[in-house]
Amino acid sequence: MSIKIIIADDHVIMRQGLIQMLQADGHFTVIGECGDGVSLINLVLTESPDVVLMDISMPEMSGLVAIDKILAQRPMTRILVLSMHNEREYMEAMRDAGAKGYLQKETSADALVQAIKQVAAGKQIFPGLESLTAETSPATISPLSVLTRREREVFFLVAAGNTSKRIAELLTMSLKTAENHRSNIYKKLNVSSSAELIRLAGKAGLLE
Amino acid sequence: MGNDNQDIITDILKQQAFLKKRLDEEQLQLTSMAKRLWAQQEADKANLSRELHDGIGQLLTALTRRLSTLGNRDPEFVELAEIANMALEDVRHLSRMMSPTILDDLGLKPALKWLCRSLFEDTDMQCDCLVQLHNDIADDLSTLVFRISQEVLTNALKHSGAAHISLNLQSSYNSLLLEIRDDGNGFDYEQVAKGVGLTSIADRAKAFDAKLNIISRPGKGTQTRVTIPL
Structure with missing residues (x-):
């Protein structure tokens, strides 16, 4: 075929x-x-x-x-x-x-x-990369397991592409609090941008 | 008489306020002009880098391939192919350092990791790179951080004689903190004439309201700290 x-x-x-x-x-x-x-x-x-x-x-x-x-x-x-x-x-x-x-x-x-x-056929091809020390793949842990209940809410709103300002409005909290949650989530999940967070959420099957 | 003095003082204060305002405006214009100039410089470098990579780079790729094929017949061509390949690698390295496409393609974190690795991998120096960013960083700030890191690391590579270098970039909700340390020779900051590179980064940092702080003493290594408001 x-x-x-x-x-x-x-x-x-x-x-x-x-x-x-x-x-x-x-x-x-x-x-x-x-x-x-x-x-x-x-x-x-x-x-x-x-x-x-x-x-x-x-x-x-x-x-x-x-x-x-x-x-x-x-x-x-x-x-x-x-x-x-x-x-x-x-x-x-x-x-x-x-x-x-x-x-x-x-x-x-x-x-x-x-x-x-x-x-x-479903195989992965990254020549030369196998031999290098790979960083722990974020996909191997469930991102949600390390987050508090409030952080999970923020996590899903970030993954859905909302800004901190919008998240603050949706969850009726101050912008500062929303930013803090966001920053804690990034730290816990070892990501540095919303793009990385979305990628991680996608890999963990959390975007549906 | 008292009223006259009062009037004169009021006048002078008004004039001062007016001059201060003009000075601030001109300062702002200069800063914005400097930013435009650097953006233009980056664009020029990107063009030249592309010419190098796509022009000479492609020619050298073709040459390397042809020589490798000939190497099947005559072993002497294998050696020539290796030389051509070395030239190709050099051109690529030069092109990347001139304009880091990795910054546009992948973002600041991979770009800094690449910079640390590619500058030091063939040396005796060990360079650790730790980047923790919690916000998306604007393109012009990414370029600023990358160019400062490049200049400081290149200086360390050429002059420090260090065994160990570390680059640390952290973000908070309102600022970026870049810290580069080495355990090398150090220098007396007041005695050393600032090179073009260092002056140019100091100017750039200033245009972005960033604080640049270099602490160094002979024999005590060098620490460069940059705080950039977001």
């Missing part, structure tokens, strides 16, 4: 090269292609691909934000990031965001084809 793929890269030549390579293999059908993050999200939601092959640096919306939004709405999406960046921090950030694999653009065609098949 053919693996359905969507390709996102702002370089047209890169996309064409990938399409040719995938068609030559015969196991893949490219069901969509685009050059920015916003179009990618729409394509994924309408076309339901098996694997998304995407770049990080794209116009309109960065790859990292796009991954967040895709997984928030379609958590089963299997994403393989194809990037020119060889820094370990990129790979870690993409793994933590919920991508299933990360390869450099210089990767040979054979290795890339193999990697896509493995990701489609």
Whole structure:
């Protein structure tokens, strides 16, 4: 059975090269292609691909934000990031965001084809990262277990994208108190932004 | 007579208030101009960095690949491929330091971790990086923190002779605190002529109402503290 793929890269030549390579293999059908993050999200939601092959640096919306939004709405999406960046921090950030694999653009065609098949089969591909000391994954603990009842309320409101001001209004508390709760939650969950909190909530299945 | 003096004093006070207001306005204009100038500088650096990466970088990638392929036939080409690859790595490093795309792509925390790792990984110095941010940081402040860290860490790398360096960034609801310490040679702050780099960060910090504080004594290491209001 053919693996359905969507390709996102702002370089047209890169996309064409990938399409040719995938068609030559015969196991893949490219069901969509685009050059920015916003179009990618729409394509994924309408076309339901098996694997998304995407770049990080794209116009309109960065790859990292796009991954967040895709997984928030379609958590089963299997994403393989194809990037020119060889820094370990990129790979870690993409793994933590919920991508299933990360390869450099210089990767040979054979290795890339193999990697896509493995990701489609549910495997994770992060070459070189396994050997490095991984930080404790936030997904392994239930975020709610460390929070007080009030902090849980604030947690869900932050995860739903509310500002501290709005949260203060909703829970009838002062802005300062809301900020304090928020800061305590961030500390307890070891996150540094609402984006990270939402990602963590998504991974723990708390966004439904 | 008493009334005349009163009038003169009132006049002088009015003039003073007027001059103070003009001075404040001009100060504000200068600050905003300085911020625009730095934003332009960052944009220029980003362009040059992209040219380096996409231009020379792509050419060197192609060259490395061709030489590697030839290496199957003649072992001498393997060595040439390695040299080409080293040039490629250098260009990439230069391009990244000039304009850290990782800051735009991933944000301040990964960018600082990358900076600490990539500056010190091939040295005998150990650099620890601890970043705890509880709010989203605006782009211009992220750039400010990154550039200050880059300058201070690069100075430490070149001059401190330290065995251990630590970078610590914390946020509270109304400020950001950046602290970089090393256990190296230290220097007499009054004696050392401030280089362009240090002066430029001091100016930048000032434009954002940040407090920059450097404590150092010969033989006692250096501690740089920056407090930035949010």
